[in-house]
Each structure stands twice: as structure tokens, then as C-alpha cells.
Amino acid sequence: MKSVADTGRSDDLSFVVLKGKAGGGFDYWNVESTGDYSADCELGRRLGVEYLEYIGLHPTNGNVSLLGCIVDSMMARRREPHTSYGRHATGVEIAFLATVNGYAMATSKVVTDQDA
Template identity: 35%
Template structure:
């Protein structure tokens, strides 16, 4: 699965991670935002190498709430619900420790490669 398979991502003339049609229907936009979040999370599930790539940040950066804030409300609400479910099984402090150790190892390897 490629990022462009996500229904709300456009490449080419409109290079954006948040391509949604303007609407005045807040409830429909919230529901569509929920669906887009599920697409996004399925994409991450199928592409575990993207963990920590800040794709979510890129999506939020491109989000235009003038099209209707409901899209983002639905999207982030669904992501937050799933995040809370994951937190029931994973300690965020341990994840921070693991992430810092990963970066420390990467820095050590990079410095060794430069020195060689």
C-alpha cells in the first residue's frame, strides 16, 4: 500500500496529505474524518517501518479546517480513541526510554561510520 492509496492524499498538481472537499455538513464531515483516520491507521499497520516518521504531523500540517473542521475533529477523535486503547497495553514512559536508546545507538553508529 502506498501513501497515495489513502483517499484523502493527493500528489501531482495538488501535493497534499489532506485533500477533502468543502462542505457545510459538520456531522457528515466528522463521519468522513473517522473513516479517513481508519484508512490512515490501516496504512500504518501495513507499513510498520513508518513508525515515528511524523506522517501524522504532515497530515495535520496540511489540514485546512476552512473546508470544514468536522473532518479534523472526526479524524483526530478516532486516532485518539485508538491511541488510548494502545496505551492500555503499552507504557508511554517505556516507549520514550526505548526511543531514546534507539537514537543513541543510531548516533553511535553514525559517528563510528564517520570516523572510519
């Protein structure tokens, strides 16, 4: 797993890669399931924390839509017939999103309490 560099480009994330095809762009979820649910969940949690640290370091207008791009790539990858899970999310995606959601809930609680 590559470490997050400090360039502010989304491909600094270990799971984001440049596409090699015409049209370019990024594959925002270049992650394979191990087939072991527990190992996948651990990987998903690590990637979730990596993402959260990255957006904390780079709170840019471009990164406002980064989570949507990641989820879109997740959905595209899991629709591919070569995965053993068919059209279902693996532990990697489930744990990644649960990690991000946990931080979102905690942040929302702080903001809500400040507004009260």
C-alpha cells in the first residue's frame, strides 16, 4: 500500500490510480477483495481512515465530491462479473463506508451540539 503523499491529488490515496485508457481520469476504487470477510473489513477500515486523513489535510473544493467518485467506482467494480461476490459489496466497501459514516456522525453531533 503506497503512503499518502502531500501533493493534494486524489491519486495520492493508495486505492486511487490513473486510468490508462483513452479519456484518462482516475479509478477511485482500485481495491480487490481478499475473499476473507474479516481481512476485507480490516482493509476497509484502514482505507477509510486513510481517506479521512487525506481530506483533513486537503479540504479543497475538488475533494468535496471525492467520496461520490469513490462510491461510483466501488459500484462499477462490484458490478463486474469476475468478482466472487457478484453485485454485492464486500467487507472492504462495507467497512470503508462504516468508518467514514462513523466520523460523519461524530462530526455532526459536535456541530449539532454547538448549534443548540
